[in-house]
Amino acid sequence: MSKQKWLWGIIVLLLVVSSTGIMMRWNAEQSNDSYEIVIPYDEIQTVDKNSDLTMDEILSSLKEAGLTTVSLEPLTLKEMEKQNLITVYKENDLAAQLLFTPYKDAVDVTKSGSYIRVPENTDYQKLIKDSVEPEEVQIGEEAFYFLPTSNHNFDLKTPIGYDQPAIDMISKHGLGYVFKVANADNELANNKLVNQLLALKDGSSGRLLGQGDEAIGFGQKKGNQLVEKLSDAGYYFYTIESNPLKGESKIAQITDYNMIRLHSININRQTKLKLNESIDRTTRAVKERNIRSIFYHIKTTGNAKENMEQTIDYLNGVHDAMPDHFQPGEPKLFDKVAVPAWVKAAVLLAGILFTFSVSELIKWMPLRIAAAGFMTVLAIAYFILKSTLFLQAFALIIAVLAPTYAVIKSAQGSTKMSKILVQYLKAVAISLIGIVIVIGLLNGNAFMTGFATFKGVKLVYLIPIMGVLLFTLIEMNRLADQNIKKSLSNTVTLLNKELKYWHVLLLIVVAGIGLFYISRTGNSGSVSDLELAFRQWLENTLYVRPRTKEFLIGFPFFVLALYVMGINRKWGSILLVPGVIGFLSIVNTFTHLHIPVAVSVLRTLYSVSLGFVIGLVFILIFKFGYRWVSKAIARWS
Known part of the structure; x- marks a missing residue:
């Protein structure tokens, strides 16, 4: 067994041993x-x-x-007056009403304030007396509470208590x-x-x-x-x-x-x-x-x-x-999710080893060691300073690396469905390892209630796409193991190559997917009534709906990319760019930490399953389209 496989084995073992933390969260959510x-x-x-x-x-x-x-x-006294529970008079207004009565001099107009007619209900009397502590004034047969304007602690709009x-x-x-x-x-x-x-x-x-x-x-x-x-x-x-x-x-x-x-x-x-x-x-x-x-x-x-x-x-x-x-019924508080320090340490160690394994793409040992060292520093800083910020930074790096590495590492093209399935499951497994590290670190009541959050959602949407795009450009230009001068030469050669119809078609499809993806990322994207109805049907049928960009875009295009790479690795690699959307999206699903783990697991299971099936349909469509375009080109030429 190679060193790399031993490393992955240790990572999985660490995550299994530390799974008690995630199970505590699972149980707390299910019992609520x-x-x-x-x-x-x-x-x-x-x-x-x-x-x-x-x-x-x-x-x-x-x-x-x-x-x-x-x-x-x-x-408030104002609200009580609005509900006709009390009557409130300003000193001048009350004096004016008493002007032609035997009590015309009962109100001292030099003392600014509000006269509140004592309510009949004893609960309201007690509320006003206990809170405002007004002066009690008797004018003839009427009893009043007097609240002077000089009382800066209470006015007519100050909350005074509750309606018994x-x-x-x-x-x-x-x-x-x-x-x-x-x-x-x-x-x-x-x-x-x-x-x-x-x-x-x-x-x-x-x-x-x-x-x-x-x-x-x-x-x-x-x-x-x-x-x-x-x-x-x-x-x-x-x-x-x-x-x-x-x-x-x-x-x-x-x-x-x-x-x-x-x-x-x-x-x-x-x-x-x-x-x-x-x-x-x-x-x-x-x-x-x-x-x-x-x-x-x-x-x-x-x-x-x-x-x-x-x-x-x-x-x-x-x-x-x-x-x-x-x-x-009466809502419950979440059970206390107190993750032991040794569990956090095991997950952090798994993350450090994960980073080192992922960095094999660089193929330069000093940089790989530096990457793992940086993650180690973040882990140590968390334990010393007890700041969640270091966990959030650590989790962000893992969340960005996981989908990027999953797609690149699994980009082994084949026209055999069994091999495509193996590579597909491999990419899913790598993504899930990254997900388990992220939710294992960002765990506890602060995250479940939404007061602590995952930082950097936009970066998870952007960086994996850029990483896979860079990989695609390297594939297209044959940059691996070549110097810059030769790379530039390859780029010029590529731009001078004859463009084929299916190349244009493929680029249009990828561009369309990109525009659609950008328009739908975030909360501001528009959704048609038809899609809303489709979403609701999915939710009613499946309990929770899988994300559209996963099972209709990302995963199917990744499956199609593997197939096309089996025919032409260069052009098939282009499809990896929309293909990575599925993997970054499932990582993003689990970074919404206020969503129950069970819901995210079910949603991802649906996406992965449906995405592969729809990917097979994409392959059939590609086969038909490829034959049709080839025959058309042959006829025209």
Whole structure:
């Protein structure tokens, strides 16, 4: 057995031994099987106010349809006035109303502030007194709370606490509730809000969702202490997908990444979002992105009763479409994924050896040793400095090298299907080794919840293509083992060669693939309605859809490239350029670390299988086209 095979054997052995880390993540993801749908209480109130339905009827209908949770915003005096829970007067306005009464001098207009008529409900009285600590004023038979303008800690828009009657109403219908928390302008207001949350804590109300642009305590000296108090009391926080709050990453660190991922569906903003699209988006978020909370907004324009019916259709549709192994209920935190240091060390060693093996393409030992040495430095720096940045850099290099090496190393052309299959599986295996190294390193709750990420996705899309393109140019120009002068001579000779029709056809196909690939890379690419329908059909049929650029472009063209190289190695190597797309794409699939490993494995299995079958179809088409073009050229000549 050659030294290179022994090296690969050691790499595989190290990855097998260190697989406990990946299995911990797998188990944590598979056991997290509860999801919730949250609707804000103020939007439910809108239906109550604008229809003949009572709050009891609305909550009962929503619960029956599958609603699990209601969110509650902290009240402000302004919001309480809007809901007719209190009446607020400015000092001049109240004085004007009392001008022709026996109490015309009861209001001191020289003291600027707001007079709040004492509400009848004792819960609201307690809320205002405990939070704002107003002066109590009696004017005739009416009692008022006075909030002076000089009180800089509270004004009419400062969050003061939560609506206890609303909490009682929600609990009465067996629904859970989430407290939305805003970051007040001052520490006193935040402290009082936290104290009320601690008093309200029970087994069903331990969840907090940030409101506005800042997480609670952000920018304040004792902000971390507030978070620690809430966490110690049993509260945990949500993180909104693609909409992080300022200071939220600090909360994640303090709470050891005990966070729930939430996805928001707001049909008031996304007016073109149809009901079935909302349902599909919800099920996809839960099963494919480790999201366990969906925040759904009731439509607030138009007929309130019809909006309610649409919401019920959405809830029923979600629970019907959701895979059976997910159950509606209170979302769970991920089990702790604490990867031992020796596991990380084994994966890093595998990565160092992988880099040395891959660098055989260079065929210059000093450079190979330097490459492995650089990776060793990154590994040592990680253990000394405890910085994830070194792991991310290490993983990026592996993610770039794996697909590049997989394609180049397996580029052994043949017209025999058995040999093509062997080389295809070889390329897949090399890519998978790189993938296992990447996800073995970037493992843990920080990555699963999306606070730590893989860095350099664009480079994974670009560098392997450039590497394979360079390999293709070397093949085309016969640069291997030749000096620069001869290389230039070969290039001139190539440009002077007679161009054949099938050369042009091949170049047009490759250029078309390249343009299509560039237009579809990232989130901004356009997708036709027909393709959207095809994607959804694939997802409904296969549970998770394989990526189009893998099973329809990358893998089939790699299979075709191997076949064409068996006929003409130079021109077949051109097809390796679109062929590498499949391999870099599966690496990229696994670098989306918030996606469950099981989903990525299934998606890749589909892509690899379908890609090979479609590649065989490409070969048949090529054979037919090649014969037709050859006969046509013979006829024309």
